[in-house]
Amino acid sequence: MTKIPFSPVDLIREAFHYQSRFDGSTMVFKIDFPVTEDPAFSYLMKDLALLARIGFRVVIVPGAKERIDAVxxxxxxxxxxxxxxxxxxxxxxPFVEMAAFDVATRFITGLSANRVDAVIGNFVRARGLGVCEGLDMEHTGTVDRIRTESIERVIKLGMVPILPCIGWSPSGKPYNVPSDEIALAASGALGAVKLFIISVSEGLRTGAYAVPKHLEVDSADRIVRLTPQEAEAILETNVFLQGLGAQDQALQELRLALQASQAGVERVHIIDGREEGAVLRELFSNLGVGTMVYADEYEAIRPLKTADIPGILRLMEPLVRQGNLVRRTAEQIQEKLADYVVFAIDGSVHACGALHYWGEGQAEIAAVATDPGYTDIGLGRRIVRCLIERAVKQELHRVFVLTTHTHDWFESLGFTECSVESLPECRRKVYDHKRRSKIFALDL
Ligand SMILES: CC(C)(COP(=O)(O)OP(=O)(O)OC[C@H]1O[C@@H](n2cnc3c(N)ncnc32)[C@H](O)[C@@H]1OP(=O)(O)O)[C@@H](O)C(=O)NCCC(=O)NCCS
Structure with a gap:
């Protein structure tokens, strides 16, 4: 289940973390026409204006299909x-141009209302599709080149470039070019770190599509994140085997996301434009609200680094105060650095645990803690599983844990209660009889 971080301070911390990480980065927003008609559109414009003002290089590609149909x-x-x-x-x-510019103008209006300058431009050089299977495609075109130098100039002036779904040939002939294609080409040409695909689609939900069971889903059953390989597998299963075709919006969006990530965009976010604040939440919090296709290392359980120590002390502090964990200093953690693993998302630690060897083929699982904003999504279990795997690799025969409040949880992971006498001698000697922790163990 997706959870939002637990306190306003944490939200602010995360926002600053992401702001410094992406400051000066290019982000392309492909926004479908129906979003402009939704009440949430004015909030979306407010949020994009905010991003542009704080230093993100915002590029907008409006989709205009439904407006063109209507005109x-x-x-x-x-x-x-x-x-x-x-x-x-x-x-x-001429009518297609009229519709495309009408849609683009809505973005100018939205940004103007938030005191951000924007320019609708001839940023796309296009060429005609020519004759396809005996049909003259006339003014239907494809991207020839994104005119990055013009876009860069506009951005340098502090303005937001808007790329309508029209491109022009070098001789000035207009072509209707799909906005998906423009967004993809612009993301690649501008070296965008992110592409947002914003529509009014409910997105990739597990009920509606054949998807692998291990994928994380949110409370609305929407897939939270995917690697390009997983995206490819979903497309293959649903398009080729199940016969869901090009008309299926969620799959079309997934295909675009996959193409963008294959073209080098680190992360593609598919979000529902009707959800107020979705872009900011997707951008500034570790757990967003849409589906993300990510090509880079995003989250992992990995060994603790010295730089993570302040993060895990912060994570442990409230749990120490509640009496759930024993207090550890930075020096004590540093001394046993190699014993610890952390679960980190984008460089910030959200869960940790350690495996301390005490001799006699036994090791203690300790310092298991999950950030309160990230509980109940399996992080604790993954940490314990990782520590057990470590113990198995080291050919130990037993892991044990000393706990005051969490015995039920360890029991649910297969641990059983045992006596102080079962501990290795070194550990028995330093067992704190005043704390009266229960001992639970798992034979390997
Ligand atoms: C115990 C702890 C690590 C679990 O972290 P987590 O990431 O939420 O764990 P998971 O997501 O893998 O498991 C959550 C499940 O365990 C249950 N659970 C959590 N704490 C529990 C407890 N103390 N007793 C029994 N069950 C517990 C949850 O209700 C949830 O159940 P569900 O899957 O049926 O919804 C976390 O609550 C924590 O940091 N506690 C304080 C520190 C602590 O006591 N550490 C152990 C000492 S070494």
Whole structure:
């Protein structure tokens, strides 16, 4: 289950952590037309304006499909399709441009309301698709090149570039280009660290698609994160085996996310634009609200580093005060550095544990703690499992734990109660009889 961090101070800490991590980075936002009609759109604009003001390089690619459909309908222009691609005729292109700029202008309006300057520009050089399977695609085009130098100039002036779904040939001929393609090309050309795909889709939910069971889902059953390999496997299963086609929005978005991550975008976030604050939550908290496809190392259980020590002391402090954990100093932790493992997300520690060897083939699992904002999502169990695997690798025959409050939890992990006498001699000698911890052990 996804949880938000436990206190406003922690939220602020996380926000600063991410702000310094991504400051000066380029982020591309591909936002579908229906989002502009939702009440949450004004909040989205407020949030993007905020990001632009604090130093993120925001680039907007508005999708205009539904608006183009409506305008063409209004002017009684019937579109022909080649497979799923609309053939934009010479008669249709002025109306397509009108719709595309109408949508782009909504972003100008939204940003203006938040005192951020923006420019709709001819940032896409396009070329025509030509003749496909005997059909002249006329003004339907593809990205030839993203004019990064112009975009860079605009960003340097402190403005937000907006790339409507129109591109122009070197001779000035307009083409209708899919916004997905523009977002993908712009992300690659500008070296974006993030691409946001924002629509009004419910997203990738486990009930609706065949997905591997091990993937983490949120309280709405939406997949929280995926590697590109997992994304590829889901596409393969659902598109090829289950026959869900190009019309399926969540799969289309997943495909775009996969392509972007294969093109080098570190993280792609697919979010529902109707959720107020979704971009900020996805950006500034470790546990976002959408689906993220990540190509880089995101989270892992790994050995403790010296730089993590302040983080685990902070994590342990309230648990020490509650009497759940024994107090440890930074020096004591440093001395046993190699015994510890941590679960870190983006460099901040959210769970820890240690395995101390006491001789006689036995080791103690200790200092197991989970950040209160991240409990009940299996982190504690993963830490204990990792420590048990370590003990198995070291060919130990037993792990044990001394606990005052958590015996039920260890019992649920297969540990059983035993006596002080069963402890290795070295540990028995330093057993604190006043603390009266219970001893639980697991034979390996
Ligand atoms: C015990 C602790 C590590 C569990 O962390 P966690 O990451 O939430 O653990 P998991 O997500 O793997 O497991 C959560 C499950 O255990 C249950 N649980 C948590 N603490 C429990 C306890 N003290 N007794 C019994 N069950 C407990 C939860 O209700 C949850 O149950 P569910 O899966 O049925 O919903 C965490 O609560 C903690 O830091 N406690 C304080 C420190 C401590 O006592 N450490 C042990 C001393 S070495």
């Amino acid at each position: 063409l309908r209004e002017y009684r222009i019937v579109s022909q399709y080649q497979k799923e691609t609309r053939i934009t005729t010479a008669k249709a292109i």
